[in-house]
Every structure is written in structure tokens, then in C-alpha cells.
Amino acid sequence: xxxxxxxxxxxxxxxxxxxxxxxxxxxxxxxxxxxxxxxxxxxxxxxxxxxxxxxxxxxxxxxxxxxxxxxxxxxx
Numbered sequence: 001x002x003x004x005x006x007x008x009x010x011x012x013x014x015x016x017x018x019x020x021x022x023x024x025x026x027x028x029x030x031x032x033x034x035x036x037x038x039x040x041x042x043x044x045x046x047x048x049x050x051x052x053x054x055x056x057x058x059x060x061x062x063x064x065x066x067x068x069x070x071x072x073x074x075x076x
Contacts, residue, residue, distance in 0.1 A: 001070050004062060005032050008055055013040035029069040032059065036074075044074060 002023040010016035018037040023030055036044050045052045056072050063070035 001030065001032060001059060001063060005034055005055065005059065005072065008058070009034055009036060009044060012043050012051065013037065014043070015040055029071060030063075031071050031073060033073045033075050038076075041074075041076060 002021050006021040009019045015037045020035040022033045059070050
């Protein structure tokens with residue numbers, strides 16, 4: 001899941017080298033934290049949060065396959 005979010009984020013931003021993804025795993029839920037450069041934050045969130053919502057939807061669909069819940073947190 002971490003690699004999936006990193007791949008999508010790097011394709012969206014101008015500075016892909018500053019994309020940092022960390023995964024905190026629990027028993028049933030894993031939290032994926034995405035940190036990008038300050039000037040790329042708007043590109044990852046998108047208009048009215050549409051890009052972020054789409055990334056969360058893809059993450060949810062992929063994590064359903066492995067029967068685990070995943071949450072995406074975008075860190076400023």
C-alpha cells in the first residue's frame with residue numbers, strides 16, 4: 001500500500017524526490033502518512049479535495065483485497 005501511494009504522489013508533484021511515505025501498521029488498520037513539498041501540497045489535495053479523495057478510494061479498494069483497513073493522512 002505504501003508503494004502504491006508513493007507511486008501516485010510522485011506522478012502528481014513537481015518535486016518527486018521530496019515525497020515521503022510512512023506506514024504505521026496496527027492489527028486491523030494501517031495508517032499511511034504522505035508528506036510532500038509545501039508547494040506541491042495543492043496538487044496532491046486537488047480542487048475541493050478531489051485528488052485526495054480519489055487516492056483514498058484507490059487505497060480503500062486495494063486494502064479490501066488484502067482484508068485490511070488503510071487510512072491515508074496527508075501531512076503538511
